Amino acid sequence: MQGYDKHAYELFAVTVDLAVLTVREGALHVLLVERGQQPYAGRWALPGGFLLPDESAETAARRELAEETGLGDVTGLHLGQLRTYSEPGRDPRMRVVSVAFTALLPDAPEPRGGGDAAQARWLPYDAAPPLAFDHGLILADARERVGAQLEHTCAATAFCPAAFTLGELQQVYEAVWGSTLDRANFRRKVLATPGFVEPAAGAARLTGGRGKPAALYRAGGATTLHPPLLRPSREGRSA
Template identity: 60%
Template structure:
């Protein structure tokens, strides 16, 4: 049986927190289709590479962002027959996040690369709005039942800094009492350093500093506050 040809691509939803806001990395396409439209970084998988290798390569080629030590995982596969006007393209989408990621620089077929706050996104090419919505929900859900919020902070950190991650990702703050109970009551979530951070601007008591622990799961979950 003869099968029609199709291409395999990767797309990346890369998140970081900048000035207390959750941001995603987007590129303005410099070529057709969708020239001048914003999109997730991505491109076609080469014959000699796997999807993860292609994801890191495309990220660097289009944005100059180097491979980083934060979290990367496959999101899902997007395979609608008409998702790309050029040919049949199946995309293996990835979601990644890390603290303090650098300013990008456009390369390859990208005209511009920049961070966008997820609360003020432009229109996106292809089916990237759907991919981004799925990626955002994946990250928000992960923060409920795992300790992956720690991937958004640099060590050592304070509990207010960690709580600010939940506020940025969820779009609303975690209940303070519940947050402290979950973080301090989950064995291995955080490990105190025995030191305190700098004094606050209000002159209050210096906050304790913590390192990441080895726990990966929060049980029961720390559920998002309702709207």
């Protein structure tokens, strides 16, 4: 293009970072890696890395996830773009702009460190250590985004196996929102929401109690919730 001089602009790098969330034993967990290289060697961080010239941001995100955690061909991985982080000084090496993603994963397999990650682990969200770079901010933004999605969309089923109980679905909401929900009200609202869930024909699961086996459901055809399933208010009223 006439009049354009690419050398007039400072070069910068583009990275991807992934806030991968799952629910384990009723608690929200996040996938973290221990950095094996400087900067922040030995510190925990979100999986991620530099974008290569011939790949899109989403392709880079999936590649980095596979390289650093071993989670490559993951069934049920729901990947969505969160936002772009571009504050100057967020990376001590150079000017780096990061495209961050959230990923929701049911039945999370165990990760293994690879690439420049010394190790990879699922850690409880509430017990996560201070993270390298601005990854603590990215992780907090990811939880807030997912929490909002649970109010207005059917995203909660992305944390569940193909067939799940309403109790397991409720655990997802409680783990992400950090709130205890009334069982009867939750069940009523879920079953009254068109297309949210539908029965898994002929299936039931023993839940460890003395009652009858719990009915199993699967995700319905809806993508949005009408009416929304709102978070408990500050006064403590449950959904």
